[in-house]
Amino acid sequence: MRLSLQPSLDASAYRYTHALRTRFAETDAMGIIHHGAYPSYLEEARVALLRDAGHPYEVVRSGPDGVDFAVLELFVRYRRPLRFDEQVDVHVLVGGLTRTTFQVGYLLDVAGQARATAVTVHGAVGPTGRPSRMPAFLADLVEAG
Amino acid sequence: MRLSLQPSLDASAYRYTHALRTRFAETDAMGIIHHGAYPSYLEEARVALLRDAGHPYEVVRSGPDGVDFAVLELFVRYRRPLRFDEQVDVHVLVGGLTRTTFQVGYLLDVAGQARATAVTVHGAVGPTGRPSRMPAFLADLVEAG
Amino acid sequence: MRLSLQPSLDASAYRYTHALRTRFAETDAMGIIHHGAYPSYLEEARVALLRDAGHPYEVVRSGPDGVDFAVLELFVRYRRPLRFDEQVDVHVLVGGLTRTTFQVGYLLDVAGQARATAVTVHGAVGPTGRPSRMPAFLADLVEAG
Amino acid sequence: MRLSLQPSLDASAYRYTHALRTRFAETDAMGIIHHGAYPSYLEEARVALLRDAGHPYEVVRSGPDGVDFAVLELFVRYRRPLRFDEQVDVHVLVGGLTRTTFQVGYLLDVAGQARATAVTVHGAVGPTGRPSRMPAFLADLVEAG
Numbered sequence: 279m280r281l282s283l284q285p286s287l288d289a290s291a292y293r294y295t296h297a298l299r300t301r302f303a304e305t306d307a308m309g310i311i312h313h314g315a316y317p318s319y320l321e322e323a324r325v326a327l328l329r330d331a332g333h334p335y336e337v338v339r340s341g342p343d344g345v346d347f348a349v350l351e352l353f354v355r356y357r358r359p360l361r362f363d364e365q366v367d368v369h370v371l372v373g374g375l376t377r378t379t380f381q382v383g384y385l386l387d388v389a390g391q392a393r394a395t396a397v398t399v400h401g402a403v404g405p406t407g408r409p410s411r412m413p414a415f416l417a418d419l420v421e422a423g
Numbered sequence: 424m425r426l427s428l429q430p431s432l433d434a435s436a437y438r439y440t441h442a443l444r445t446r447f448a449e450t451d452a453m454g455i456i457h458h459g460a461y462p463s464y465l466e467e468a469r470v471a472l473l474r475d476a477g478h479p480y481e482v483v484r485s486g487p488d489g490v491d492f493a494v495l496e497l498f499v500r501y502r503r504p505l506r507f508d509e510q511v512d513v514h515v516l517v518g519g520l521t522r523t524t525f526q527v528g529y530l531l532d533v534a535g536q537a538r539a540t541a542v543t544v545h546g547a548v549g550p551t552g553r554p555s556r557m558p559a560f561l562a563d564l565v566e567a568g
Numbered sequence: 569m570r571l572s573l574q575p576s577l578d579a580s581a582y583r584y585t586h587a588l589r590t591r592f593a594e595t596d597a598m599g600i601i602h603h604g605a606y607p608s609y610l611e612e613a614r615v616a617l618l619r620d621a622g623h624p625y626e627v628v629r630s631g632p633d634g635v636d637f638a639v640l641e642l643f644v645r646y647r648r649p650l651r652f653d654e655q656v657d658v659h660v661l662v663g664g665l666t667r668t669t670f671q672v673g674y675l676l677d678v679a680g681q682a683r684a685t686a687v688t689v690h691g692a693v694g695p696t697g698r699p700s701r702m703p704a705f706l707a708d709l710v711e712a713g
Numbered sequence: 714m715r716l717s718l719q720p721s722l723d724a725s726a727y728r729y730t731h732a733l734r735t736r737f738a739e740t741d742a743m744g745i746i747h748h749g750a751y752p753s754y755l756e757e758a759r760v761a762l763l764r765d766a767g768h769p770y771e772v773v774r775s776g777p778d779g780v781d782f783a784v785l786e787l788f789v790r791y792r793r794p795l796r797f798d799e800q801v802d803v804h805v806l807v808g809g810l811t812r813t814t815f816q817v818g819y820l821l822d823v824a825g826q827a828r829a830t831a832v833t834v835h836g837a838v839g840p841t842g843r844p845s846r847m848p849a850f851l852a853d854l855v856e857a858g
Contacts, residue, residue, distance in 0.1 A: 447596060447597065448596065448602050448604045450596045451595045451597070452596070452597070452599045452600075454597045455597075457593055457595075459593045
């Protein structure tokens with residue numbers, strides 16, 4: 279297990295906040311948002327952070343030097359359920375940068391009430407799926423270790 | 424973080440194996456199975472294990488004493504990508520039983536090659552979403568601590 | 569087949585427009601948005617239209633007289649692919665109201681270029697899943713026949 | 714609208730039957746399988762039919778002459794809800810072959826009770842997404858027009 283970030287419950291600890299609204303399609307028969315929907319929320323927030331930082335993921339991925347940020351590890355702690363049509367603030371930061379991986383930490387809250395925290399670990403991979411050099415701009419995004 | 428199970432890379436360490444085939448809908452633009460599809464694979468294997476053990480989840484959930492096994496934590500380690508139309512063996516075992524939670528460990532392999540390992544932590548909740556007593560049969564399923 | 573609405577390719581024919589951004593999780597190995605993601609886009613736009621009209625779906629569904637708008641039929645025509653991270657305008661209108669069903673028409677475009685059109689047919693169902701009376705407010709939403 | 718197949722309610726009218734089990738992840742807050750899950754069921758059945766006919770979709774897609782069967786139109790009629798953990802028989806046939814498109818018809822039943830019918834219209838596209846010649850083997854699969 280490489281994941282080491284400790285996602286804070288304090289929203290002000292995060293670099294960027296992405297707002298999204300839960301979908302009815304994401305609910306389940308328990309009447310809450312299915313736990314399997316959260317990885318997409320995390321990804322949407324990562325993509326928004328990259329765009330906000332001037333590195334849209336579509337650009338990062340394209341061209342001969344393009345890389346994908348493959349997900350190597352995923353951890354989610356579900357604290358309180360999310361429900362249909364709630365507006366979720368996904369707070370996000372980049373940390374734990376090594377030569378081959380970086381980590382992203384997340385706090386999901388609704389009107390300031392924590393619902394989940396999460397960490398993903400990523401590696402850069404080239405077009406053929408082989409590990410690739412980490413783009414230099416990532417160092418500028420890192421805030422936490 | 425409550426998760427403590429260490430999922431073995433040895434398939435023979437698991438109680439039960441559920442076979443599934445990846446769907447094209449689950450692929451992504453990297454040409455592999457999207458990491459967000461794995462929670463559904465894990466869930467499908469849990470449900471199959473319960474059915475095999477004589478406790479179909481639909482029965483566990485129904486009636487006035489019915490409980491849901493809410494997911495409290497999720498950890499996935501992606502070791503090698505899964506691809507479209509691969510047949511995946513999801514090996515699964517129950518462990519880490521406490522008065523209020525239990526854990527499930529998983530090994531996903533294709534023709535014996537490990538692709539991912541995972542752990543989920545669960546709590547029993549009643550119809551209103553409140554924590555509930557753990558069904559007695561869970562103790563019979565536990566193999567690992 | 570009950571569906572009869574002819575969704576226009578002219579965005580100005582629609583009552584309401586909901587903007588969304590495609591997710592990487594929704595792409596597939598063809599490098600485009602998977603066709604199975606569109607029903608969620610349509611649903612998200614319906615829910616947004618109801619909210620905009622002063623009838624949030626969570627309110628419509630709640631209480632002893634609450635109803636769900638079950639989907640009875642779905643038709644999508646995929647005209648040009650959607651791609652990752654595109655911002656999609658989902659234009660939407662309500663039509664075809666009968667005593668027991670109504671229809672919703674959709675035009676999905678990106679920067680004015682049509683990508684898909686769609687129609688859904690809905691019936692009102694009560695908490696037990698039985699057909700129910702159509703809420704009176706629906707008549708106010710109807711623009712097309 | 715190109716779709717013209719009339720999917721029969723008689724299972725014996727179909728060439729091939731694929732069995733699948735609904736997932737908990739596919740349920741929604743109405744307690745039934747979300748309508749947006751059906752396109753994946755149809756796709757899984759198409760892929761199974763191709764494999765059964767000796768033309769695995771992975772093979773059809775690969776190589777310099779590989780083609781994808783893009784979905785051009787989708788129609789689903791939801792007759793009775795599917796529920797969690799039901800075993801669904803997806804009956805499937807190929808029809809409506811033209812020089813550039815073909816259609817697939819579906820009947821979804823559970824223990825012989827019809828739950829849904831559906832039609833998809835497909836075109837062959839090459840690696841760059843451009844329309845391509847229809848593989849010759851498709852003519853062998855056609856049963857209905």
